Amino acid sequence: MKNKKLKMARVEHDLSQQELAKIVGVSRQTIGLIELGKYNPSLQLCLSICWALDKSLDELFWQDKEDT
Numbered sequence: 001m002k003n004k005k006l007k008m009a010r011v012e013h014d015l016s017q018q019e020l021a022k023i024v025g026v027s028r029q030t031i032g033l034i035e036l037g038k039y040n041p042s043l044q045l046c047l048s049i050c051w052a053l054d055k056s057l058d059e060l061f062w063q064d065k066e067d068t
Contacts (some may be wrong), residue, residue: 002062005060009053010035024048 010020010031016029024045033039041049046061053060
């Protein structure tokens, strides 16, 4: 399941995948895989991304049943 919410929040903050990756301490590829839904980040990484983008866990990572 693609994480469109993460990508939209990143773009709203005018950040590239590389820039967000540097802020949260991972590779650009990791951010790309999260956005593509091919990598499940740890809770700590999710929190770091949320803090960097000024969003809550629910706003970026919550999925409703119909979204899966």
